[in-house]
Amino acid sequence: MRTQVAIIGAGPAGLLLGQLLHTSGIEAVIIEQRSADYVLGRIRAGVLEQVTMDLLEKAGVSARAHAQGLPHDGIELLFKGARHRIDLHALSGGSRVTVYGQTEVTHDLMDARAAAGLTTVYEAANVRVHDFDGSQPRVTWEKDGQAHELRCDFIAGCDGYHGVCRASVPEGALKTYERVYPFGWLGVLADVPPVSHELIYANTERGFALCSMRSTTRSRYYLQVPDTDKVENWSIEQFWAELANRLDPEAREHLVTGPALEMSIAPLRSFVAEPMRFGRLFLAGDAAHIVPPTGAKGLNLAASDVGYLWNAFADHYGDKSNAGIDTYSDRCLRRVWRAERFSWWFTSLMHRFPDTGEFGQKMQEAELDYLIHSRAASTALAENYVGLPMDFGA
Template sequence: MNTLNTQVAIIGAGPSGLLLGQLLAKQGIDNIIVERVSGEYVLGRIRAGILEQGFVDLVREAGVNERMDKEGHVHEGFDISYYGQVFNINIKELTEGKTVMCYGQTEITRDLMEAREAAALTTYYESSDTAIHDAKSDAPYVTFEHGGESYRLNCDVVVGCDGFHGVSRQTIPAEQRTEHERVYPFGWLGLLSDTPPVSDELIYCKTKRGFALASMRSETRSRYYLQVPLDHKVEEWTDERFWEELKKRLPEEMAARLVTGPSIEKSIAPLRSFVCEPMQWGNLFLVGDAAHIVPPTGAKGLNLAASDVATLYKLLCKAYGEGDMSVLQRYSEIALRRVWHGERFSWWMSNMLHDFDEQEVGGMQKATFDQFMTSELDFFLNHQAGKQVIATQYVGMPYENID
């Protein structure tokens, strides 16, 4: 068996694992990443692209911001279409100057991959049989297979950035973790196309036909979503059917100027709210989807992963700088405070903007639930204080100071 040694072993080469690795390397903290699939497969995942200011600042701190700053689109607000009536949420005005940036997760991942390769940092793609050992000890290690050979990776800490289905969370004994979950009775059918976006800002649409979202990746590439039943199959949705249904859910003026075209990618994603507590076990730390999932209605998934990275990065720098690894035991407590803010906001937005077909929702009759949500959305869209609450959550809660 080949033996490797590092300070931080990172499982998963998605954007959170790559960003953490880049930040640590900038501070002279050695790290090795182990990834189950190929780099090309990672880049093939189509994901969201709305970045909070905190995420943008982290990318700049990592020194991987050149293309993001050049090609990313700063958004100062977004629209909510409420049964055809459009309300603008001017987040810059409502939050004293804060904005978000539209820059695709695929592009962030590509930039981080290229930076890691240029810095000659070690990554083992297409690894199998990855396992975490002795996580509760001061000398954890990871074993994996790569290129037909076996490896043992000795380290100080293991960081699980390997997603909801990865090995990291499953390494924590079931009796040592509490998992909270809410599975929604619908999914999002997403379509990516090389067409100009229908609007310069995102449009969240509540309609009698179900939810829709008009988003973008660039000035020439658009991303659109439709709420669909969980039993629908992608094959049932031709491009023509998708565009026809989207036009029915967009406000009339926007539907009239929608540019359609062949899809680059179509997929249906189920929606769930999920949190694992705690987010650490000994010297194993969970980051991003390994610890929590949010419905995409508030654009919080990638951004919550970034706030996990920021917290763990600061704690690791403090631990190695002061020679006191005990400070890492604060990670779960700090990270979860922000995670629950994001979970609540995403759940709230999902409840207000989607149509629920269930007879009962959240323990109440559907008709009653719909009245509650309609009343709540009416208040938040028609009062400045309500809009300010939405804007404050949308741009993201500030990162906590670990000192």
């Protein structure tokens, strides 16, 4: 087999890249170690920046997101028992975010790829990338007892934090930066109406809480828990009781409880690998960086990586220019580190750290008080939350 771009990973990053390349007439084959059902079954983020919505539109897969997504013009910060609204739309100059689950994004991209008759190989075992430091890279894998090889011009590593692409980079060619947080998020997905029509981020003496949603009838809630905690330690009744304890009286009154569709604990970390290009191998999304979910940047950063990579390949094949390829890593990392900074700051502001005690709590409350009363501080939060623009300039 031969193609122009081999994409490793059929998550939203790989699928979005494949669809964007298709709109530019560039051939791509996607190779995924898991089944399609497994990929669709992963419960992930649900807040999309305008940049991401624009890329979905360019890929021709935005119709359902526009029809069913929930545009949000603000968020609420809860501390000292009271909620305060940050007007994202007004403060950012008219931008907003859209609540639309990552599972739905993946579904839309899968449907579009199938409708176009494009090749995706699922359940590929022992995937390996080869010769990406030369002019003829290739990918090998096994499926149904048969060995397969795909020759290509470029390899896009969209295979996540534990994927083969970053692991295949020669030792010494990669530098990593990491911060592991001393807590995780205990999350519950439930078919109950949201407690509020906008997201609530709560800073309390009992720890952080987030009230989010996937639709007007499906809610996503999170509690900060120690990094040593286990989901088996929690019943759904205990979860709802603790969430109520971290909310203000009005939100508590509107909280509707019910059975959990999914309940899990996610660790929090900040991670960046530099650079993001190695010859003809390009890393994108979680293969290159992880952000704590507080700032809702994970999927959006993956989408912007893909946007840069799509433009780079389009310039290479259409204009015979390698400028986008040569600047891919620098452009991505500039945006990545800004998002990492915001996610780290917002996480540090909203969570209770075990070593800061009452003094740390008071410092957070003082900063939050300044944040809601300073238009400059609120504007900085809003601009980062809705997403910084992509730079396609030289």
